[in-house]
Amino acid sequence: MLRTLFVFSEMVPYSKTGGLADVGGALPLALRQLGAEVRVLVPYYGCPATGDMRWCCAVNVPYTGETAELWSPVGEAQILFLRYPAYYERDGGPYQDTQGEDWPDNDRRFALLNRVAVEIAQGRVSGLNWRPDIVHANDWQTGLIPYLLDLEARIGAARPAVLFTIHNLAYQGRFAPGAMAPLHLPAADFHWLGTELYGAFSFMKAGLAYSDQITTVSPTYAEEIQSSAFGMGLDGLLQTRSEHLSGILNGIDAIHWNPGADPYLPAHYSLQDRLGKAQCKAQLQSSLGLRPDPHVFLLGMISRLVEQKGTDMVLDILPDLLRRGMQVVVLGSGDKSFERQLLEMAAAHPTQMVARITFDEGLSHRIEAGADAFLMPSRFEPCGLNQMYSLRYGTLPIVHRTGGLADTVTDADDFRHPLQRNGFVFDRPHSDALHDAVLRAEALFRQPALWSHLQDQAMAGDYSWQHSARAYLQLYHEVLARRAGGH
Numbered sequence: 001m002l003r004t005l006f007v008f009s010e011m012v013p014y015s016k017t018g019g020l021a022d023v024g025g026a027l028p029l030a031l032r033q034l035g036a037e038v039r040v041l042v043p044y045y046g047c048p049a050t051g052d053m054r055w056c057c058a059v060n061v062p063y064t065g066e067t068a069e070l071w072s073p074v075g076e077a078q079i080l081f082l083r084y085p086a087y088y089e090r091d092g093g094p095y096q097d098t099q100g101e102d103w104p105d106n107d108r109r110f111a112l113l114n115r116v117a118v119e120i121a122q123g124r125v126s127g128l129n130w131r132p133d134i135v136h137a138n139d140w141q142t143g144l145i146p147y148l149l150d151l152e153a154r155i156g157a158a159r160p161a162v163l164f165t166i167h168n169l170a171y172q173g174r175f176a177p178g179a180m181a182p183l184h185l186p187a188a189d190f191h192w193l194g195t196e197l198y199g200a201f202s203f204m205k206a207g208l209a210y211s212d213q214i215t216t217v218s219p220t221y222a223e224e225i226q227s228s229a230f231g232m233g234l235d236g237l238l239q240t241r242s243e244h245l246s247g248i249l250n251g252i253d254a255i256h257w258n259p260g261a262d263p264y265l266p267a268h269y270s271l272q273d274r275l276g277k278a279q280c281k282a283q284l285q286s287s288l289g290l291r292p293d294p295h296v297f298l299l300g301m302i303s304r305l306v307e308q309k310g311t312d313m314v315l316d317i318l319p320d321l322l323r324r325g326m327q328v329v330v331l332g333s334g335d336k337s338f339e340r341q342l343l344e345m346a347a348a349h350p351t352q353m354v355a356r357i358t359f360d361e362g363l364s365h366r367i368e369a370g371a372d373a374f375l376m377p378s379r380f381e382p383c384g385l386n387q388m389y390s391l392r393y394g395t396l397p398i399v400h401r402t403g404g405l406a407d408t409v410t411d412a413d414d415f416r417h418p419l420q421r422n423g424f425v426f427d428r429p430h431s432d433a434l435h436d437a438v439l440r441a442e443a444l445f446r447q448p449a450l451w452s453h454l455q456d457q458a459m460a461g462d463y464s465w466q467h468s469a470r471a472y473l474q475l476y477h478e479v480l481a482r483r484a485g486g487h
C-alpha cells in the first residue's frame with residue numbers, strides 16, 4: 001500500500017484562509033478511499049472545531065533545538081497536528097496578525113513545519129513508527145521540505161520521493177537572504193537554480209527547484225505559469241522543469257456542496273427537479289432586502305476582494321448592470337478601497353444590491369443556490385472552487401478564460417463542445433469583455449428553455465475528488481518508478 005505524507009499549512013475544518021484548506025480537507029480523504037495510506041501534518045492554531053486531542057509524541061528538531069509536539073484529534077490518528085504554541089497558537093491568522101500584517105517570524109514558523117515533516121519523512125520520529133514513500137508538499141509554507149530532503153540525499157541518506165503542488169504562485173514566501181543562516185541552510189544554495197529569487201530567499205523557489213515532481217491545480221495554469229505573464233518571476237525555472245510539471249484539477253467536497261441536502265439552504269433541489277432553486281432565490285432576495293422577483297437576473301459573487309479576482313472590473317460595470325435592473329449580491333473581504341466602493345454602491349441601491357464584507361459560510365451556500373449566475377472574472381485563477389460550486393448548484397458561472405476557470409467552464413456559444421456548454425467565458429481580462437459576457441448571460445436567461453439546458457449540463461458535470469485523487473495516485477506511482485529507475 002502506498003504511504004503518503006501530506007503537509008499543509010491550513011486544513012478544513014481546523015483552519016482556513018482559502019482554497020488550499022479545502023484541498024487539505026478533501027484530497028487526503030479521497031486518496032484514502034482509493035486505498036492509499038495517508039497522513040497529514042498541519043500546524044495547530046488553537047481551533048475550537050478540533051474537539052479532544054490526543055498527545056502522540058515529541059519531535060526534536062535538528063540544529064535549532066526546538067522541541068515540537070504531535071497531537072491527533074481523538075479517533076483520527078492519521079491527522080498530525082504540529083504543536084508549538086509560541087509559533088502557532090497566537091491571536092490572528094495562520095500567516096498574519098490581527099492587523100493583517102505578515103508575522104515577522106514566518107520563516108522560522110514554517111521552517112519548523114518543514115523540519116518536522118522531514119523528521120517524519122525520514123522515519124526518525126520514534127513515536128510514530130512510520131515512514132512514507134512519498135511526501136506531498138503544498139505551497140510556499142512547505143517549500144523547504146524538498147530542499148531539506150535534497151540536503152539529506154547529498155550526504156547519502158535515502159529519502160522518499162517529494163511532490164510539490166503550487167496552489168497559488170503569487171505567494172512565494174520571500175525573506176531576506178540573511179534568513180538562511182539562522183535556519184542552518186547552506187549559503188552555497190543561494191543561486192538561481194536553488195533558493196534565490198531576484199535577490200530574496202524564497203521558500204516557493206526551493207520547493208520548485210528541489211522536488212521530484214511539480215504539480216499545479218489545473219492543466220491550463222500549469223501551461224500559463226511557464227510564461228512571463230503568469231510566471232510571477234518563476235517562469236524561467238518552471239520552463240527548465242517543464243518535463244516534471246503537470247496540472248491536476250481540484251475537486252470539490254461533493255457532500256458539503258450538494259444542493260440536494262445542503263443544510264444551509266431553505267429548500268433543496270437536484271438536476272431532475274429544480275423547483276427548490278426558485279425558493280432559494282426568493283428566500284435570498286427577501287432575507288437580504290432585495291426586491292422579491294423571480295424574473296430579475298440575480299448575480300452572485302463570493303471572493304477575496306482583490307485585484308486578482310477582478311473586483312475592479314466588477315466595480316466598473318456595476319453601475320450599468322444596476323441601471324439595467326439586475327440584482328447583485330457580493331460576499332467577501334479584502335482590499336479596503338474595494339470594500340468601501342461596494343458598500344457605497346449597495347447603500348445607493350438597497351433593493352438591488354447587497355455587499356456583505358465578512359466571511360460567512362452559510363450565506364456563501366445560499367448565494368450559490370439562490371443566484372442565477374455567478375461572477376468570477378479572475379485575472380488568473382490556479383483552479384478556483386466557486387465556479388465549480390456554482391456549476392453544481394445550477395448557477396451559471398461567468399468567467400475569464402484562465403487557469404482552472406478555462407478548464408471547467410465552457411461557453412454557451414462554444415460550437416466545438418456543444419455538450420459541455422455550462423456558462424459564459426470571456427477572453428480578455430477587461431471590464432468591457434466582462435460586461436459583454438454578463439449581457440449575453442442575461443439574454444439567455446430570458447430564454448428559459450436554453451437557460452435550463454445549460455443548467456442541466458452544468459449540474460451533470462463530475463466535480464468530485466475521486467477523479468483528481470486517481471490522477472495523483474497515478475502520478476505518485478510514476479514518480480516512484482522514475483526514481484527507482486534512477487531518472
Ligand code: ADP
Nearest residue numbers: 018019303331332358359360361364384385386
Ligand atoms: P482562493 O483560494 O484564491 O481564495 P478559491 O475559489 O480557490 O479562491 O477558494 C475560495 C474559498 O473560500 C471557497 O471555498 C469560497 O467559497 C470561500 N470564500 C471566499 N470568501 C468567502 C467569504 N467571504 N465567505 C465565505 N466563504 C468564502
